[in-house]
Amino acid sequence: xxxxxxxxxxxxxxxxxxxxxxxxxxxxxxxxxxxxxxxxxxxxxxxxxxxxxxxxxxxxxxxxxxxxxxxxxxxxxxxxxxxxxxxxxxxxxxxxxxxxxxxxxxxxxxxxxxxxxxxxxxxxxxxxxxxxxxxxxxxxxxxxxxxxxxxxxxxxxxxxxxxxxxxxxxxxxxxxxxxxxxxxxxxxxxxxxxxxxxxxxxxxxxxxxxxxxxxxxxxxxxxxxxxxxxxxxxxxxxxxxxxxxxxxxxxxxxxxxxxxxxxxxxxxxxxxxxxxxxxxxxxxxxxxxxxxxxxxxxxxxxxxxxxxxxxxxxxxxxxxxxxxxxxxxxxxxxxxxxxxxxxxxxxxxxxxxxxxxx
Numbered sequence: 001x002x003x004x005x006x007x008x009x010x011x012x013x014x015x016x017x018x019x020x021x022x023x024x025x026x027x028x029x030x031x032x033x034x035x036x037x038x039x040x041x042x043x044x045x046x047x048x049x050x051x052x053x054x055x056x057x058x059x060x061x062x063x064x065x066x067x068x069x070x071x072x073x074x075x076x077x078x079x080x081x082x083x084x085x086x087x088x089x090x091x092x093x094x095x096x097x098x099x100x101x102x103x104x105x106x107x108x109x110x111x112x113x114x115x116x117x118x119x120x121x122x123x124x125x126x127x128x129x130x131x132x133x134x135x136x137x138x139x140x141x142x143x144x145x146x147x148x149x150x151x152x153x154x155x156x157x158x159x160x161x162x163x164x165x166x167x168x169x170x171x172x173x174x175x176x177x178x179x180x181x182x183x184x185x186x187x188x189x190x191x192x193x194x195x196x197x198x199x200x201x202x203x204x205x206x207x208x209x210x211x212x213x214x215x216x217x218x219x220x221x222x223x224x225x226x227x228x229x230x231x232x233x234x235x236x237x238x239x240x241x242x243x244x245x246x247x248x249x250x251x252x253x254x255x256x257x258x259x260x261x262x263x264x265x266x267x268x269x270x271x272x273x274x275x276x277x278x279x280x281x282x283x284x285x286x287x288x289x290x291x292x293x294x295x296x297x298x299x300x301x302x303x304x305x306x307x308x309x310x311x312x313x314x315x316x317x318x319x320x321x322x323x324x325x326x327x328x329x330x331x332x333x334x335x336x337x338x339x340x341x342x343x344x345x346x347x348x349x350x351x352x353x354x355x356x357x358x
Contacts (some may be wrong), residue, residue: 002139002303003029005028005029005030005031006030006031006073006074006284006332006333006336007030007033007071007073007074008024008027008029008030008031008032008033008072008073008074008075008076008078008332009031009032009033009034009035009036009067009070009072009074009075009076009090009095010024010034010035010036010047010075010078011035011036011075011076011077011079011086011154012036012037012038012077012078012080012312013035013038013042013050013051013060014078014080015318015321016078016100016132016321016322016324016325016328017078017079017325018050018051018052018075019317019318019321019322019324019326020078020325020326020329021035021051022052022053023325023326023329024076024329025047025048025051025053026053027266027329027354029326029333029354030329030332031244032047032056032058032318033058033070033071033072034058034066034067034070034072034132034288035047035050035058035059035060035061036053036060036064036079036086037050037060037061037062038062038066038079038080039062039079040062042060042062043060043061043062043063043106044059044060044061045059045060046058046059046060047059047060062268064083064086064089066255067092068089068090069093073095073096074095074096074097074098074332074335074336075090075096075097075098075127075337076096076098076099076185076328076329076332077090077098077099077100077101078099078100078101078325078328079101080101081101081102081195082099082102082103084113084116084117084211087099087103087117087120087128088116088117088120088149089120089123090126090290090314090331091117091121091123091126091127091128092120092124092126092318093121093124093126094124094125094126095124095126096125096126096127096128096129096332096335096336097128097129098129098130098131098328098331098332099128099130099131099299099328100131100132100324100327100328101130102130102135102195102198102202103117103128103130103202104130104135104136104199104202104203104205104206105202105203105205105206105209106202106342108201108202108205108206108218108350109198109201109202115340117342118255118341118342121340121341121342122340122341124340125340126340127335127336127338127339127340127341127342127343128341128342128343129331129333129335129338129342129343129347129348131327131328131345132324132326132327132328133288133304133320133323133324134158134160134288135199135200135202135203135262136203136324136327137323137327137345138158138160138205138288138290139158139203139207139262139290140206140207140210140221140344140345141345142290142300142302143158143207143211143290143292144207144210144211144346146290146292146300147211147292148291148299149296149298150294150295150296150298151294151295151296152294152295153211153292153293153294154293155257155258155259155260155261155293155294156207156211156259156260156261156290156291156292156293156344157171157261157263157290157291158260158261158262158263158288158289158290158291159264159265159288159289159290159291160262160263160264160265160286160287160288161265161267161269161277161286161287161288161289162264162265162266162267162268162285162286163268163270163277163285163286164176164178164267164268164280165233165234165238165267165268166233166234166285167233167234167290168234168235169235170235170236171266172235173233173235173236175193176193176246176266177224177243177246178238178243178244178246179236179237179238179239179242179243180242180243181226181241181242181243182224182226182243185243185290187226189291197220197248197250200248200250200262201218201220201250202263203262204218204250204251204252204260204261204262205218206344207252207260208252208254208259208260208322209344210304210344210345210346211259211260213254213259213260214254215253215254215259215260216253216254216255217252217253218250218251218253219221219249219250219251219253220248220249220250221248221249222246222247222248222249223246223247223249224245224246225243225245225246225267225273225276226240226241226242226243226244226245226246226341227239227240227241227243227244227274228240228241230257230284231244231268231269233268233269236248238268238269240253243246244267244269244272244278245265245266245267245268245269245272245273246266246267246270247263247264247265247266247275248263248264248266249262249263250262250263261283264352265277278355283303283305284304284305284312284319284322285320286303286304287301287302287303288303288318289301289302290302290304293310304319304320304322304323305319306319323331323340329354330353330354330356331348331353333352333353333354334348334349334350334352334353335348336352337349337352338352
């Protein structure tokens with residue numbers, strides 16, 4: 001007997017969300033039954049057309065209430081920020097939710113949020129799983145897999161290198177702090193990045209707990225590298241004396257020791273000094289390096305690329321965005337098959353992941 005396709009509601013059509021939507025529409029093991037969009041401009045349009053494909057008959061809506069009543073197995077939730085009311089409502093209605101918008105370890109961020117989500121899962125006999133390229137797969141799923149090679153793990157270090165200089169929008173760079181002085185950033189604070197910081201803090205705490213070492217706290221630091229000359233990026237000019245690179249660092253502390261550390265090196269040009277890549281170090285804009293120090297110590301480097309054999313196409317899919325999308329879409333069947341409740345990477349069976357070799 002043929003297995004019935006997984007009925008999926010998709011939420012969000014940003015860079016990664018649109019790629020996820022396109023794959024769900026093309027996947028014979030899945031059936032799109034609803035699409036939630038943020039803007040009224042997209043509401044009322046066919047989901048297939050939004051994804052750059054033929055019309056599929058599913059009309060996008062900005063009205064969450066229209067979707068909560070649909071019969072569906074799972075929700076792929078990829079809105080920019082999480083709406084707790086919507087996620088809890090989907091869970092209560094019996095729909096498993098896979099999301100890329102945080103909630104990796106809600107107990108660490110807010111015990112009341114975890115209680116609400118657990119109650120929703122219990123009421124709907126449903127599950128919640130959070131993933132993505134990073135935070136998500138790189139800093140939770142991959143270290144757990146690597147840990148199978150270790151007799152002992154002393155500490156874990158995850159490093160992200162991202163060339164933000166190729167971002168096309170100067171306002172996005174400004175939100176991240178690039179092109180501003182440290183004094184400007186200190187005045188503004190990091191409120192506009194607090195959602196991101198929450199994601200990383202939760203992810204560090206989640207990995208530590210998965211590895212059997214819950215942390216007492218996760219510290220957070222941010223260091224800047226200033227440029228001593230003006231330089232141009234595709235979005236505009238980064239003036240002398242402003243931030244050209246920044247290093248965020250989140251450290252999970254247990255027993256007075258750093259056990260899990262996540263570092264992000266974001267930069268707008270190469271050759272910014274110690275720790276930052278030099279010209280030629282990266283073949284593309286992003287790279288992740290995961291190190292488990294222990295017995296034995298193991299290290300893995302992850303480089304999403306359009307291809308390692310063909311030249312990059314300017315019209316091709318963004319490889320990091322596609323990796324984020326596929327981390328969510330590929331987790332849908334496994335999350336539906338897993339136990340109810342808030343899931344971690346260790347709860348998903350690889351055997352339940354889609355088979356993609358073609």
